[in-house]
Amino acid sequence: MDTRLILFALSFVQAVLTTTVTDGNWSPWSNVTACSTTCADGYIIRNRTCDNPPPSNGGTNCSGLSTDKVLCNEEIGGVDCNGSASQNQPCNMEDCPGMDNKGKEFVFGFMPNYDLTSDLKIFITTDSEKDVRVDVTTPLFNPSFSDSSIVRKGTVKKVSIDQLIVGSPGEIGEKGIHVTADDDIIVYAINKKYRTTDAFLVLPVDALGQEYYVVSWQMFSSFMIIGIDDNTEVKIKFGKECQSLMVNGIPFGPRTTLTISMNKFETFFMTSSTGDFTGTHIFSTKNVALLGGSVCAKIGQGRCDHLVQQMLPIEKWGKEFVTIGMPNCNSPDTYRIVASQDNTVVNISGRNPVNLLESGDFFTFNLNDRSSKTVSSDKQIALTLFANGGCKGNLGDPAMILIPPIQQYSSNYTFSTVSLDGNDFINSIVLVISDNFKSGLRFDNKPLSASTWDSVDGRSDIKYTDFIITSGAHYVSHINPMVTFLAVSTGIQFFNSYGYPAGLNFRSTVQDCNKEAENNTGTGGSSCDLGLDPCKDVHCLNNGTCSPLGWTGYECKCPDPFYGPVCEIDMCKPYPSDVVFVLDNSMSMGNVYFTLQKEYLINLTNDWIIDEEHFQIAIITFSDVSVVQYDFGIISNNTDFSDKLSNIEFKGSISQLHLGIAEGVNLLSKRERRIHLMKAKKYLIIISDGLLSTPRDLQAVTSEDIETDIVAFGEDVSHYYLSKTTGNMTGVFPPTSDRLWYHMMADLIHPFCN
Numbered sequence: 001m002d003t004r005l006i007l008f009a010l011s012f013v014q015a016v017l018t019t020t021v022t023d024g025n026w027s028p029w030s031n032v033t034a035c036s037t038t039c040a041d042g043y044i045i046r047n048r049t050c051d052n053p054p055p056s057n058g059g060t061n062c063s064g065l066s067t068d069k070v071l072c073n074e075e076i077g078g079v080d081c082n083g084s085a086s087q088n089q090p091c092n093m094e095d096c097p098g099m100d101n102k103g104k105e106f107v108f109g110f111m112p113n114y115d116l117t118s119d120l121k122i123f124i125t126t127d128s129e130k131d132v133r134v135d136v137t138t139p140l141f142n143p144s145f146s147d148s149s150i151v152r153k154g155t156v157k158k159v160s161i162d163q164l165i166v167g168s169p170g171e172i173g174e175k176g177i178h179v180t181a182d183d184d185i186i187v188y189a190i191n192k193k194y195r196t197t198d199a200f201l202v203l204p205v206d207a208l209g210q211e212y213y214v215v216s217w218q219m220f221s222s223f224m225i226i227g228i229d230d231n232t233e234v235k236i237k238f239g240k241e242c243q244s245l246m247v248n249g250i251p252f253g254p255r256t257t258l259t260i261s262m263n264k265f266e267t268f269f270m271t272s273s274t275g276d277f278t279g280t281h282i283f284s285t286k287n288v289a290l291l292g293g294s295v296c297a298k299i300g301q302g303r304c305d306h307l308v309q310q311m312l313p314i315e316k317w318g319k320e321f322v323t324i325g326m327p328n329c330n331s332p333d334t335y336r337i338v339a340s341q342d343n344t345v346v347n348i349s350g351r352n353p354v355n356l357l358e359s360g361d362f363f364t365f366n367l368n369d370r371s372s373k374t375v376s377s378d379k380q381i382a383l384t385l386f387a388n389g390g391c392k393g394n395l396g397d398p399a400m401i402l403i404p405p406i407q408q409y410s411s412n413y414t415f416s417t418v419s420l421d422g423n424d425f426i427n428s429i430v431l432v433i434s435d436n437f438k439s440g441l442r443f444d445n446k447p448l449s450a451s452t453w454d455s456v457d458g459r460s461d462i463k464y465t466d467f468i469i470t471s472g473a474h475y476v477s478h479i480n481p482m483v484t485f486l487a488v489s490t491g492i493q494f495f496n497s498y499g500y501p502a503g504l505n506f507r508s509t510v511q512d513c514n515k516e517a518e519n520n521t522g523t524g525g526s527s528c529d530l531g532l533d534p535c536k537d538v539h540c541l542n543n544g545t546c547s548p549l550g551w552t553g554y555e556c557k558c559p560d561p562f563y564g565p566v567c568e569i570d571m572c573k574p575y576p577s578d579v580v581f582v583l584d585n586s587m588s589m590g591n592v593y594f595t596l597q598k599e600y601l602i603n604l605t606n607d608w609i610i611d612e613e614h615f616q617i618a619i620i621t622f623s624d625v626s627v628v629q630y631d632f633g634i635i636s637n638n639t640d641f642s643d644k645l646s647n648i649e650f651k652g653s654i655s656q657l658h659l660g661i662a663e664g665v666n667l668l669s670k671r672e673r674r675i676h677l678m679k680a681k682k683y684l685i686i687i688s689d690g691l692l693s694t695p696r697d698l699q700a701v702t703s704e705d706i707e708t709d710i711v712a713f714g715e716d717v718s719h720y721y722l723s724k725t726t727g728n729m730t731g732v733f734p735p736t737s738d739r740l741w742y743h744m745m746a747d748l749i750h751p752f753c754n
Contacts, residue, residue, distance in 0.1 A: 318405020
């Protein structure tokens with residue numbers, strides 16, 4: 001053996017045997033700070049660091065706390081938990097309810113993932129120095145289920161939930177989950193499935209509210225409301241981008257309002273394969289919880305992935321934000337801004353200002369270079385990151401992350417990562433902090449290792465970084481408790497991603513509100529820094545009266561026979577409708593009966609108002625081919641309709657009725673006309689004798705939103721073939737009566753008007 005190798009080995013062994021193991025020891029306490037408040041309960045603070053000496057060669061860390069707080073100004077009086085002055089019941093600000101994401105009671109639910117085979121888990125941790133007893137139940141779904149355990153600081157308790165507890169669309173469910181504890185805990189909900197996972201930070205019940213706006217995505221857009229108290233009335237005003245949908249057999253569309261009643265632990269879930277629920281306004285008579293996201297959404301180059309975050313009540317929204325980007329991902333990042341108030345001006349560093357005209361309006365933008373920007377506004381907004389996925393090959397997929405405003409940054413966070421059995425995430429933490437205070441950050445009570453800090457466009461005083469962390473519970477803090485910063489927990493995996501704030505701090509918003517003050521904010525409203533009168537600029541028509549709903553919502557109460565968002569629709573006038581007339585121009589009809597068809601239509605429409613807000617008409621003729629004689633928008637009034645009909649000449653070829661029907665369905669399928677946000681009805685009215693050249697080609701019209709009616713017209717009529725088009729004889733009408741007119745008016749005019 002080489003002599004040099006032997007000598008090296010002996011020297012290495014000697015070095016190991018003589019290495020000194022050094023345990024860490026605290027430095028002396030620093031000087032105390034001034035009291036944090038001048039007129040209410042506050043703290044004086046002193047700090048110490050584990051560097052006298054620091055632990056080395058496997059030595060133990062210092063035990064105990066690095067920060068010591070002592071209450072001060074007790075004799076001056078306290079601040080109650082709602083932020084108003086209180087001489088009688090001082091409140092330790094660390095224990096005030098609703099101040100952060102920590103709490104002793106949580107009520108929430110799970111939205112469905114791609115199918116019903118996902119693994120539903122609750123992760124629970126705590127920063128309490130004592131053992132915390134936690135109970136998890138599903139009071140209505142399965143009253144016999146109960147999971148009781150002890151949670152300790154630095155550990156994560158995982159509780160599995162029945163996968164069938166996810167919400168069912170359009171119905172009140174009994175799917176609420178209840179978590180209680182005897183000391184503050186932090187709760188996360190994880191909806192895990194192979195290739196489609198997301199998770200959210202759960203808010204305690206004392207941080208919930210009565211007024212929200214939904215943030216979601218336009219593919220399988222979804223939201224869920226969870227009841228916190230019995231006898232809660234909830235008004236759901238669907239956003240502008242919502243598509244027509246049915247709830248209990250009743251149609252709803254953009255800016256229409258659905259009212260439901262909920263009890264404690266009940267849930268209401270909605271999803272739509274098209275459209276977007278973003279901007280949907282939720283207002284309730286008592287506090288509720290709200291989730292928003294998507295059953296499964298594809299964003300950018302990523303595959304379909306589950307999206308979910310718990311929504312903040314609007315009084316906890318903010319005005320200043322920093323974008324962060326998804327760590328370990330080279331794909332672009334998409335952001336969505338939602339306004340809580342009308343005429344909100346938003347500034348994104350390096351871009352032109354954005355003006356959101358109405359509450360609930362939203363703006364979506366991309367950052368392709370993963371740069372960090374500042375986003376500021378003159379009124380409260382919500383900012384959400386939609387990570388695109390497709391990060392590195394098969395790593396990563398879309399994820400939804402609620403971005404806290406700068407005002408909600410905290411000085412410490414206790415949080416947990418998400419883990420998958422057998423194939424864990426690449427977990428990361430994102431930090432945003434003032435450049436002058438970076439060195440004071442501590443991760444799991446240790447100074448940060450060397451990190452690359454990047455600049456924030458628009459704020460030279462702020463820096464951000466991210467780095468990979470291990471799975472499990474973690475603690476990130478600053479040695480100066482007065483210094484606040486942002487922390488966001490993220491992870492990517494094989495076709496999977498997740499992300500959520502490591503914590504939330506609501507002190508700046510909660511203390512600005514005085515819930516005992518009365519103001520023009522309606523039921524459940526408060527006098528806050530955003531306590532506007534939502535009826536100030538709303539003009540209800542036809543003697544309607546405006547009633548405020550919270551800080552930004554309103555409801556016009558309409559006298560009969562009017563209804564609509566601002567009482568603009570007269571129920572005693574025919575509902576706006578798009579009508580396609582299909583005329584039989586074939587040889588079997590003959591010129592005489594073809595002329596009589598045109599006279600019939602003039603009489604039928606004599607009382608109609610043909611214009612942009614009432615009836616719109618298109619005319620198709622068919623014989624051996626179908627011809628669109630006049631498309632929608634060409635016929636402007638009743639006189640014009642009569643003139644246009646007189647210009648159509650008789651052709652007299654074979655009868656291909658199915659071609660005329662197909663052309664009419666095609667025209668109506670492309671129509672999405674809305675009058676005062678209400679979707680126009682669609683009618684396909686066919687005038688024919690039913691004597692077909694190719695009967696085998698005739699099929700029934702099956703479109704759910706098209707009403708099909710037939711007028712049996714001609715010297716010889718085949719009622720058999722005509723009824724095949726509608727599926728029954730009830731949709732076939734004679735030309736010698738007003739039955740079709742009465743049938744349509746009964747459908748288009750409210751029964752209230754007789």
